[in-house]
Every structure is written in structure tokens, then in C-alpha cells.
Amino acid sequence: MSTPKLRLVPPVEQPADGLLRSWAQRNSDRTTPETPPAVGQLRFAFYGRVSTEDHQDPVSSRAWQRTRAEALIAGAGRITVEFFDVGRSRVLPWAARPAAAALIAALADPDREFDAIVVGEAERAFYGPQYEQMAPIFARHGVRVWVPDVGGPVDPEIGSLEELMALLGILSKREIVRARIRTVTSMTILTEKQGRFLGGRAPFGYRLVPIKPHPNPTHARWGRMQLGLAPDPTTAPIVEWMFAQRLAGMSYARIARALNDAHIPTPSAADRERNRHRAGLAWTVTSVAAILTNPRYTGHEVWQRTRTDHELIDPANTTLGHRDQVRHNRPDQWIISTDIAHTPLVSTADFIAVQGMRARPDAAKHEYLLAGLLICSACGRRMESCYANDHPGYRCRHGQNSATSPQNPRRLTYVREDRVLEHLAAMLIRLRMSEHTDDPPRRPIHEPATPTASETITFLRHNAITLTYNSDAKTLTANTPEKESIAI
Numbered sequence: 384m385s386t387p388k389l390r391l392v393p394p395v396e397q398p399a400d401g402l403l404r405s406w407a408q409r410n411s412d413r414t415t416p417e418t419p420p421a422v423g424q425l426r427f428a429f430y431g432r433v434s435t436e437d438h439q440d441p442v443s444s445r446a447w448q449r450t451r452a453e454a455l456i457a458g459a460g461r462i463t464v465e466f467f468d469v470g471r472s473r474v475l476p477w478a479a480r481p482a483a484a485a486l487i488a489a490l491a492d493p494d495r496e497f498d499a500i501v502v503g504e505a506e507r508a509f510y511g512p513q514y515e516q517m518a519p520i521f522a523r524h525g526v527r528v529w530v531p532d533v534g535g536p537v538d539p540e541i542g543s544l545e546e547l548m549a550l551l552g553i554l555s556k557r558e559i560v561r562a563r564i565r566t567v568t569s570m571t572i573l574t575e576k577q578g579r580f581l582g583g584r585a586p587f588g589y590r591l592v593p594i595k596p597h598p599n600p601t602h603a604r605w606g607r608m609q610l611g612l613a614p615d616p617t618t619a620p621i622v623e624w625m626f627a628q629r630l631a632g633m634s635y636a637r638i639a640r641a642l643n644d645a646h647i648p649t650p651s652a653a654d655r656e657r658n659r660h661r662a663g664l665a666w667t668v669t670s671v672a673a674i675l676t677n678p679r680y681t682g683h684e685v686w687q688r689t690r691t692d693h694e695l696i697d698p699a700n701t702t703l704g705h706r707d708q709v710r711h712n713r714p715d716q717w718i719i720s721t722d723i724a725h726t727p728l729v730s731t732a733d734f735i736a737v738q739g740m741r742a743r744p745d746a747a748k749h750e751y752l753l754a755g756l757l758i759c760s761a762c763g764r765r766m767e768s769c770y771a772n773d774h775p776g777y778r779c780r781h782g783q784n785s786a787t788s789p790q791n792p793r794r795l796t797y798v799r800e801d802r803v804l805e806h807l808a809a810m811l812i813r814l815r816m817s818e819h820t821d822d823p824p825r826r827p828i829h830e831p832a833t834p835t836a837s838e839t840i841t842f843l844r845h846n847a848i849t850l851t852y853n854s855d856a857k858t859l860t861a862n863t864p865e866k867e868s869i870a871i
């Protein structure tokens with residue numbers, strides 16, 4: 384009977400450890416260096432890192448990282464020098480973390496005081512492809528990295544580097560992934576099966592009310608109620624009106640202006656207690672769009688409309704590290720409750736119709752023949768193309784914002800396109816007449832005596848001539864030295 388050898392094995396916490404352990408075991412016969420250094424004599428540089436994102440005290444975090452590192456190298460050697468980064472995120476590359484950068488610099492020193500590197504936790508040292516980036520440097524200086532998660536030194540010369548990197552990638556991201564899987568799973572069940580309100584504040588148009596006893600019997604016994612959404616008597620009609628206007632072809636900007644003109648409180652103003660940090664005094668295109676694209680107004684509970692991507696700042700330069708980016712998921716990635724969870728403010732059919740439409744599809748298709756050619760005489764701005772009352776035209780808001788309702792509104796300047804076109808040929812006749820007296824001529828043109836509107840437009844664009852529209856005098860004036868003018 385031989386005494387079984389005791390081996391310190393970290394407690395099994397998660398399946399990912401098991402995966403890693405089995406991989407490490409398959410490779411255990413190959414991780415021993417060909418020329419092993421004298422066992423017990425190795426000098427180690429300890430690398431650790433703590434950042435504020437961990438919500439950890441740097442002193443205790445450093446202590447347990449170092450303890451884990453010392454446990455790993457017990458019998459192999461001792462730590463002779465320490466490199467520890469405080470307040471540096473894992474997404475930063477090594478060169479951007481001061482202690483890690485110092486460690487890289489020390490590698491090149493032939494008199495350095497260490498033979499190997501040990502870390503307390505792989506994911507603290509290497510995020511994503513960082514090990515892959517650093518491995519050639521370690522190899523060049525003959526230094527191996529000891530990692531507790533692997534159970535010893537990592538030898539990049541053996542085994543599949545890709546496999547190793549995939550595992551290190553899993554390690555570095557596993558907490559994020561685990562948390563996401565846990566959340567997504569429970570949220571999916573709650574949303575799909577129960578259509579439960581998942582917290583947060585009620586969308587504009589709704590308010591939170593107790594709807595039934597809490598599903599947890601203990602909470603229910605205490606008289607706690609499950610909260611749900613119910614239409615708010617004041618704001619629900621506004622949401623219904625907004626969907627109706629959009630269905631009728633009104634643009635987001637026009638809806639915003641109409642709401643501001645009617646002094647309808649914005650979602651932020653309506654929920655002042657929760658939004659004290661936001662100004663939110665006026666409706667904007669963004670706040671209108673946020674409501675008209677929110678599927679929860681159909682009465683369904685919807686989750687996962689956004690996600691946080693952890694991505695490379697520049698895929699062409701991996702050393703720049705990562706950043707978090709909140710993105711909108713495609714609707715096919717949404718989790719939608721099977722049943723109606725709360726009173727709808729818009730029918731599902733109408734909601735879908737609104738998502739597919741643009742303001743006035745016919746307006747979008749129309750080609751504005753005079754785009755860029757007309758200047759507003761009141762303010763000197765270029766007039767903008769607009770489609771109103773089934774006619775293309777041009778308008779100027781004199782610099783006023785599209786969504787705000789100004790204190791002292793000036794009347795808009797507006798002119799219909801067909802009204803300009805029917806008089807435009809007269810402008811070309813005038814321009815040609817003055818052209819023949821010019822010295823030298825601007826551009827010799829030999830055209831028939833009675834020009835058309837489109838010839839005039841071509842001439843104006845060729846010669847970079849703009850027309851200033853005076854809405855009081857109903858005149859168009861060319862910006863030529865002669866200031867040719869026509870009445871329209």
C-alpha cells in the first residue's frame with residue numbers, strides 16, 4: 384500500500400475549468416521543457432493587475448493574485464521581482480500598462496533578476512489576443528509564462544498555438560460570457576413564457592402598477608405584488624396620436640414640432656423624478672423615433688433590443704485594445720413575449736407598417752429640379768427641398784432648428800417648384816440678353832429663341848448662377864453682375 388500523493392487542485396467552479404483542465408492534462412506530458420532549469424532554483428517575475436472595473440481593493444486583490452502565483456510555483460522557485468498594474472483595464476495592451484511595459488523592457492536586460500514569469504490569473508494578464516501578441520517576445524528572451532489556469536508553464540513551441548489562444552480567449556472572456564448566458568437564459572424564460580415586466584422605468588405612455596400577486600410565494604405572502612405596465616391616462620393618448628400621424632405620412636421632425644407647438648411635455652419632463660440630470664425640454668427627432676420604434680407599445684414584452692459588443696478599436700491594429708459599444712440588435716434577435724403582456728397603444732399591424740415606411744415615399748422619390756439653386760432673400764441661406772401638400776417645393780426656416788419651437792418665430796419662406804418652373808425660361812432670356820453685351824462673354828450659347836425651364840436649369844448649373852427668392856416681392860434675382868430679375 385503506497386500513500387497516495389496529495390495534490391492541491393483548485394475547486395471546480397465552472398465547466399470552463401473542466402474543459403481547460405482536460406486540455407491541460409492532454410498536454411501535460413509535453414509542457415516540460417526539454418532542458419529543464421534546476422528545479423527549485425527558478426527566479427520568477429510576478430505580474431498582476433487590478434483595475435477599478437473589478438470593484439476590488441488593490442491591496443487584497445494583489446495579495447490573492449500573488450498567493451495563487453506562489454502556490455503555482457511552489458517547489459519550482461520563488462518570486463524575485465514584482466510588476467503590478469493598478470487602475471489599468473485588461474483591454475489595454477501590455478505596452479499601455481506601465482508595469483507590464485516595464486516587464487517587457489526588463490526582458491531584454493541580460494542581467495535581469497528573473498528566469499520566468501508567473502501570473503495569478505491568466506485573464507488578468509492576457510485579454511483576447513494579447514498572449515498571442517506577447518508570445519514571440521517571451522520566446523525570443525527564453526522566458527516562459529506560468530499560468531495557474533494551465534497548471535504550469537505555457538510552452539508556445541509545442542501544441543497548437545491556436546488552441547492555446549482559443550482557450551486563453553475563453554479564459555479572459557468567460558466571466559462576461561457566463562454572466563451574459565445566465566442573464567439571457569433567465570430573461571428569455573421570463574419574457575417569452577411569462578411576458579413579465581423586466582424592470583427599468585415604464586416607457587412614455589405607460590405607468591407601473593401592481594397587477595397580480597408576486598410569483599414568488601414568499602414575496603406574495605408578504606403582500607408584494609408583481610408590477611406591470613398600464614396606459615397612463617395623460618401620456619398614452621400622445622403615443623397613440625404619434626403612431627397615427629406617422630401612419631399618415633408625417634415625418635419625425637414634423638411630429639416633434641407639432642408636439643412642441645402644443646407644449647406636450649417630453650418623456651424626460653413627464654418623468655422628472657427619474658430624469659433630473661437631463662434637460663429634455665423639447666421633443667427631438669431622436670425622442671420621437673425612440674417611441675415610434677419601440678415594439679413594447681404593441682403590448683408585447685420585448686427584451687434584448689440592444690447588446691454590448693466588446694470589440695477591437697481598430698481590427699487592423701490589435702495592439703490598440705478593445706472598447707465596449709452598445710449596438711441595436713436586429714428585430715430577429717429580439718426576445719418577444721408570446722402573449723400580450725400589457726395594454727397595447729398601437730396594433731401590431733400598425734407598428735410593423737410604421738417601421739417599414741418613410742415619410743411620404745412619393746416625396747423621397749421626387750427629384751428636386753431646383754435643388755441648391757434657390758437662395759432665401761430674408762436670411763441668405765440656401766433654400767431646402769421639401770414636399771408639402773402633394774407638391775415639391777423649396778422652403779427656408781431661416782436657421783431655426785427642425786424640432787424646436789422658437790420663442791420668436793419668423794414666418795417660413797416657401798415656394799412651390801411648379802410656380803418657379805413656369806417662369807424660369809424668362810430668366811434664361813434675360814441672362815442671354817445681358818450675356819451678349821458682356822465683354823468677354825460668360826459662355827457663348829446658340830440656342831433656339833424660346834428656351835425651356837430645363838435648358839434654363841442646365842445653364843444656371845453650368846455657370847454656377849443662383850437665384851435669390853424674395854417672398855414679399857415674389858421675384859427671383861440672379862447673382863450675376865447685372866442682377867437679372869423675373870417676377871413669378
Ligand SMILES: [Zn+2]
Pocket residue numbers: 759760761762763764779780781782796
Ligand atoms: Zn431664410
